Amino acid sequence: MNIADGTQVASHIQHDKPRGLARWLFATNHKDIGTLYLWFSFAMFISGGVMALGIRAELFSPGLQFWQPELFNQLTTLHGLVMVFGAIMPAFTGLANWMLPLMIGAPDMAFARMNNWSFWLLPPAALLLMISFWVPGGAAAAGWTLYAPLSTQGGMGTDLTIFAIHILGVSSIMGAINIVVTVLNLRAPGMTLMKMPMFAWASLITAYLIIAVMPVLAGVVTMVLTDRHFGTHFFNAAGGGDPVMYQHIFWFFGHPEVYIMALPAFGIVSQVIPTFARKPLFGYTSMVYATSSIAILSFMVWAHHMFTTGMPATAQLFFMYATMLIAVPTGVKVFNWVATMWEGAMTFETPMLFAIGFVMLFTIGGLSGVILSVAAVDIQLQDTYYVVAHFHYVLVAGALFSLFSAVYYWFPKMTGKMYSEKLGQLHFWWSLVWFNITFFPMHFLGLAGMPRRIPDYALQFTDFNAIASVGAFMFGFGQLIFFYNMVRSIRHGQPAPQKPWEGANTLEWAIATPAPYHSFVVAPQLEVGDNGVILEMKGGEHH
């Protein structure tokens, strides 16, 4: 059977490349939609970054310099929401859109029209978030977690945020359904589940997590909405509700969400490190099982975000031990990456640099996570800058670095051009240094007791805050290097060979560069090794 018959795009697929605005507005091609996702998330990354710089500018010195506390709280809230739902999640969905069909030999994503919807829902949601700054009362200011009772009291900015979350939720659920169906139903013959690339595994498991928990977030913010406007008392203690209940439901979503932002990163570095170490991924099967067990465990640890809510000691102990348990499969992954590099013939092109940076810094973030998992310690560190340092190590040096790694790694395949290696390496070292200057001092601030989400602070915190603010501005400006490199290379880059990386051996490198607009119209016959390594390929025509 021609596998293209198995998708909705069968009739479109023979068409030429559409042109102009219509190409993007009515896009059904997975590569076009992937490109849209990636540019959208870059725009959101810049917007959220500007908010972060607003926060760091205010915190450069004690006292109130630039913003009133209300606006400062709005900045921290929107920075979190924009980065999580606007930058990181769409970037991973975009990469999955671009690369999954190429990596598993599918002609396109399973539901091409739905794919278009799931992207085009994002800009209106982002718009709702952005315009909420200018409505009476300003944007939501309850923190990205939108804790009740703060969120049940805010102005209409909170309503806009709730609607934006509904739309983002629908978008990411549709995107996730597309990924699950594509990976489960559209793999080329020979690309079996236990052979497919780790990136496909990570995307599949992440998609399942999204389908399972985004509806829970939609449910809980709907309860906030009905509490605000329709007289319910889910979280209103005066009406018999319970504000702590909000935290329980939110974090039932929130902790799997952490892994929604981490697992695809694990998938990316599991492709990049074997390529540049020129060795097969160490312990492929254990990687698959480690990823799955992290996903399952992520449903059982939510209350470690709530150690100070007056939980009984029994519950604290349960969630503490369950959380520590996650360090085991995560450790398996880190050791597997290190073992993959061990005695490998490594070269250090930009994707590999970002991947190694990921492994080192993510591990630091993981270890501070283990420290925070100890209930007795967490009670001291809850809502301090130690937590801020911890989750920026896993989200900036984790998720974001893996995204940079992925974009540099697949840039030649996507565009047919080489990026500037010199600028790429500058981008990496610049980001690495200033990232650490920004976030490492926050550990000390947190241990000394500086609370997060506060626009002013006691004088003894001044020095470390000044260092962090300088680091943040330099880190932010460094991202312009990346932007310049991308735009310039797309226009004037050297033509890329089909296989720009010597050690690359998964399916996307077996086809022409740039990847043809309609690839794998006829499914290839494959013989595949662990982690999607192509041993033999027959057929697989494209237009």
Added chain:
Amino acid sequence: MRDNRILLKKLLLIACLMFGFAWALIPMYRVICEVTGINRVVKADAAPAAGSSIAPGVPVKLVFDANVQAGLPWQVKPLVRSMMARTGEFVRVDYEITNASNRRVVGQAIPRYLPAAAGPYVHKLDCFCFKEQAFAPGETRRFPVVFVVSRELPAELSELTLAYTVFDVPGKVAS
């Protein structure tokens, strides 16, 4: 294509069920907390078992005392040194406190029970030790202490002493 549709429907069903699950969590948490009792942070006093009569009051000797640490400007004395009372009945006793210095000071009284085991059985209704007290230079004031000695007082505690120590609160000046 049919396979894709079936899988799509299944996944959509999971999403809808999880949306419902968010709402179901509200009663679920309540039931789990009630069944396991893990959320009973505030415990209601156990009601006396039906049919049990209230124990009759027994006599108890009360001794009142007060002391001041060296160097502090207070004179504190109870107007009654000791008295007999019955458990379960209101007892009122007055203390007289003088600020012997020529400055305005704020004092805080700290109670002490002898034997210490008697502490939980003394239920105070009013006491000057509940809050800080401000004094003008040389001012003398009388303060009441109203309390009940619980009927559950163990029989071996037939005599108990209530003693106060008064400290001045540093950094606070009476206005």
